[in-house]
Amino acid sequence: MNGDLHCHTKLSDGSLGIEDLIILAKKRSITTIAITDHDCLAGTVRGKIIGERYGIQVIPGVELSATDTKTGKKVHILCYLSDMPARLEGLCHKNSLARKKAAHIMMLHTAKRYPVTTEFIVKCATGSTNIYKSHIMQALMESGYTTSIYGELYNELFSKDSPNNILVDPKYPDIEEVIGAVHDAGGVAVLAHPFMFDNLDSLPRLIECGLDGIEVWHPSADEAQQDELKKLATKHKLLMTGGTDFHGLYNDKVISIGDYGTPDDALSKLMGYKAKQKRLLKKAQKLAEEKAAENA
DSSP states (O other): OOEEEEEEEEETSSSOOOOHHHHHHHTOOOOEEEOOTTTOOTTTTHHHHHHHTTOOOEEEEEEEEEETTTTTTTEEEESSSSSSSSHHHHHHHHHHHHHHHHHHHHHHHHHSSSOOOHHHHHTTTTTOSSSSHHHHHHHEEEEESSSSSSHHHHHHHHHHTOOOOOOOOOOOBBBBHHHHOOOHHHEEEEETTTTTOOOOGGHHHHHHHOOOOOEEEESSSSSHHHHHHHHHHTTOOOEEEEEBOOOOGSSSSSOTTTOBOOOOHHHHHHHHHHHHHHHHHHHHHHHHHHHHHOOO
């Protein structure tokens, strides 16, 4: 596997800057990566330029937050190879505002329980376009209330099963709107980590909305689950992608870039997908015209 198509940087909830991420990929002999920051396109151009400097192909990407209003579940959609990324800026801005509102409330709850200020939490998020749970945990780590991002304190504050949780879920747009925005921007829409948010029951509706692919290879899916996803992708003629969902220091397990990834054949299919779709559309249009001429 030589293409890690799910990586985060400091621009969202990763701990590495773009150049450091690309250097790490180079050191680990990963030739293709995608920077897929949450609802953030800011690293797209810079990532490509720096990638070329180090001989790494950086695929334009973004991980968009959504909700399946039919199931009430959170859904993440990976957008790749967008021709007109500017068309996604409005959606990214809306999602970012929703996340900031939720984060602000969680920061206030944290500051009531522990002697940390919201300003200090914001300082821990320097370089990011938003505030994430990992930034709140970093502030608590640096203040001496825990020795790790994940663990007992994290579960107390951010597990839905905890009676003392401070979770506030942002309100994100429906999957139909998000997939529509991806296609309007000339991008490829892939369902991220289906087992992380238990999204398989949303798959029929996602396909109906025009989903292009499924993230098969991801730390949240074991081998049996990956096989299940491969079968679903084959059955529904969907692309297959993979990646580590790399966050650096903020990973919830020991993992490095390239530990999960997209096999060469699947990567080739992704890279040629839009051209193939255009050819199929052109062929369908030609057949329609010929049929119309016959019936004239």
